Amino acid sequence: MSTAQQTSENRGPLAALGDAARTRLLEIRNGELGSLPIVIGIILLAIIFQSLNSNYLTPNNFVNLMVQGAAMTAIAMGIVFVLLIGEIDLSVGYVSGVAAVLMALLLRPDDNQWPTAVVLPLAILTGAAIGGLHGLLITKLNLPSFVVTLAGLLAWNGVVLLLISNNGSIIIQDAVVVSLTSSFLPPWLAWALLVACVVGYAAVQLTRRRNRLASRLSVEPSLLTWLRVAALAIAGAVTVAVANLSLGIPYVFVLLGAFFVLWTYVQNRTQFGTWVFAIGGSLEAARRAGINTDRVRIACFMISSSMAAVGGIILASRLRSVDTNVGGGSLLLYSIAAAVIGGTSLFGGRGSAKAAILGALVIAAIDNGLGLLGLGSGQKFVITGLVLLIAVTVDALSRRGHAEAGKH
């Protein structure tokens, strides 16, 4: 299998790379676009906004953008799991609100203030429990996720109001929570983390390559592996260098990075991950393969709600307070849009944590850029809506290309 790649390696690294490029081109023609459209989109956005306002591509705004987009990114990473199984979760906005309010209440500096180390896991577990409830209703009673989570949207909004009741707005003073979005890595630590990430990535890639060769399996040209490592190193170095020109890398960025690694691992390297994709591809096939599909689906709703809770904590940290509006507004729609714009299919079976992050970056970039231009929510929503439409169109068209490639 793909012995072409192995023989071309003997012809020299450039020929091997040429083969790899041709394979990739063929994939793109078949509709397997990967992250290509979105990366092009992000570059276009950067050029457009920079030409309209020279404050756009500045270190300060770059760091701002990371913090602004963080809550949405966390929520979108969770929603990906629900979209992967072909379901939807409309409740994530107010579930994040419930977690944020619960945390704020328990952390209020009064006589019975709880320790942060208990409150944060508790807020996330509350999210998990809510997701478990949604999942049980959806799988055991066979209710559509659209309806259950729509009910959740209403009900959890109500819970937010009930919890806040006459507190009006609760200020967050807890040092840990506040520093999540307002403290920054010292420059040396940011660089050290980056080096660790690049070395770790290279080690994983090389080990995988060695193991594949040991199992007599085809491998990609080694030049390609090194190019990917180099790309990560360069992108990371630019990010750290630019951020360090301003306040530095915010802690929340590291948190999101850790979640990215965790969920990517779960999606690609675990049995559970394979089952999630299988259910999204064909629920019936998964069932006949003996997979306990209900359990996997419930777990996906739990991941979605847990990540919503994480998003709520991040949001509360950034706003430094929670009020009756927490988790409302554009948060839900932006989070779903982020996952979809990043290349997660609404029809199930395709998506990744990377997609959520790239999509959130696009939305944060638009939101931030239009804000800099002094445009209001009206224009922001219209433009973000159009971008979402474009992304879904690309998805649909690429699926068509896919289907055609499958026919003979």
Next chain:
Amino acid sequence: MPDETLLELHRVSKNFGAVQALYQVDLTVRAGEIVALVGDNGAGKSTLIKSVAGIHPISEGELRWLGRPVTVRSPKDASELGIEVVYQDLALADNLDVVENMFLGREMLTRSRQLDANSMERRALDTLDELAVTTITSVRRPVAALSGGQRQSVAVAKAVMWSARLVILDEPTAALGVAQTRHVLNLVTRLGEQGLGVLLVSHNLHDVFEVADRIVVLRLGQNVAEFDRRTATQAEVVHAITAGALARVPGQAGEADS
């Protein structure tokens, strides 16, 4: 070893509420034998397969595996016995690649409970090689990109890889072109040669006469005839399918219930 009886159905009945899908059906499949199960639409072929596969339980009668009575409650029970079913559709997840599909639900894990992707890929490749499936050039592409015949090959290879002793194929060539049909029929013949039992459900008598050793005809959920391929003619089989004598005429209550 040859002629060893794998599967026996003894007077198996199955009803869905008022619908009698199977009525006192007998069937035997031996090792190394290719048995074709034919019948018109609604004759009960799929129902019979699903009963053996543990998708739904039988209402009456007995299933025997290697001479011993067994109950098959789930697809897992069936595959533990050594029965693998290749369904007409619904068998593969389009978005997963060939390896992931072949191992779906039974993934190999490393000691740290990670997917053992390399071992799985190696075994999948070896199985495809064994069956001389050469048309699949990459086992790491989503099966959506494969043709109908290639998908059927993947499904069959999956069954073989799980060391099935009996492979059941439901209309394996229904959606295929000429060349792909050829390919799948060769594969079926090879399964028989390797000593596996094969139960082949098909509409297509041409295919059936090409590969089967024995032909069992169902009509309205009942056995109406059984032929040895070498002595039977297509006309005889067609007659049995459309007008074979029924032990019990549907709609008439309670007779022939010896």
